[in-house]
Amino acid sequence: MxxxxxxxxxxxxxxxxxxxxxxxxxxxxxxxxxxxxxxxxxxxxxxxxxxxxxxxxxxxxxxxxxxxxxxxxxxxxxxxxxxxxxxxxxxxxxxxPLVGRIHRRAEEFSKKGTHVVLIGHRKHEEVVGTQGYVANDLLHVVEKEKDIESLSLPTDTPVGFVTQTTLSKDDTQSIVEALHKKYPALIMPVASDICYATQNRQDAVKELCKACDIIIICGSPNSSNSQRLRETAQKHNVESILIDKADELNIALLDHVRRVGISSGASVPEYIVAGVIEKITRCCQVSKVHRSESPEKELTFSLPKI
Ligand code: SF4
Structure with a gap:
């Protein structure tokens, strides 16, 4: 393996x-x-x-x-x-700070009286927080493409939109396309709200899909970006499981598997992935662990005054 x-x-x-x-x-x-x-x-x-x-x-x-x-x-x-x-x-x-940037855009739309479509999971804390920056009568939360059908604004309304940072890049693109089709005056942002970390992790899982028979995603069930990583693999027809840590890994799933991919969500400490690698190498005959340097290594955000 x-x-x-x-x-x-x-x-x-x-x-x-x-x-x-x-x-x-x-x-x-x-x-x-x-x-x-x-x-x-x-x-x-x-x-x-x-x-x-x-x-x-x-x-x-x-x-x-x-x-x-x-x-x-x-x-x-x-x-x-x-x-x-x-x-x-x-x-x-x-x-x-990347969530803060979305708050500011949502607030600007709201102050100008522009209707705002907020694309994201209604109950997710980030979406709940962002909703607070938009006046109730201007706010429209959309989770899926089919929710756009029920938006009742006249189709010539100029509409702004913001998204949750941790959505699937591909799913969001089709939601935005459907929104644009219904509201041709849709105000497009300069850059996507889906953050660099979400995009990079989804792209890295797509790469893994080319080489692997199964992909293990480390992450908690309430972590949106971890769930999206599992779905990314599944959409590319590779079996994928989400586990919080090594003791949740059913090693029998790896019977007859030759190439195992491992990734982890943006909130997962390194020691969790190390524990999963350790369990697999202890239970299976592993000939090589392929690692590569993260392109994000140098990226940091400054701290507030504590
Ligand atoms: S995934 Fe990380 S970088 Fe992206 S918005 Fe959330 S905390 Fe910020």
Missing amino acids: EIYLAHTQGFCAGVSRAITIVDQALKKYGPPLFVYHEIVHNKSVVSDFKSKGVTFVDTLEGVPQGARLIFSAHGVSPSVIKEAQKKNIQFIDATC
């Missing part, structure tokens, strides 16, 4: 930044430290921080006046920021 590692996988710059913010805040202030939503969607990262005294919350109700809080990488709605200010909560914003 040979193992092929996707050339681009694991932590992106936004996730590294968010995790560093929590680490540094813990070091400087110690617990109690609150984080609004999971800092990134990865069970191991979250349980590691819990063990160090971090409390994760989904509302501000249980956060005491004046407490210290970090907003997760997925970003929050302005109403949450206002509520935090009202309670005199000292917050640090770990929103990924």
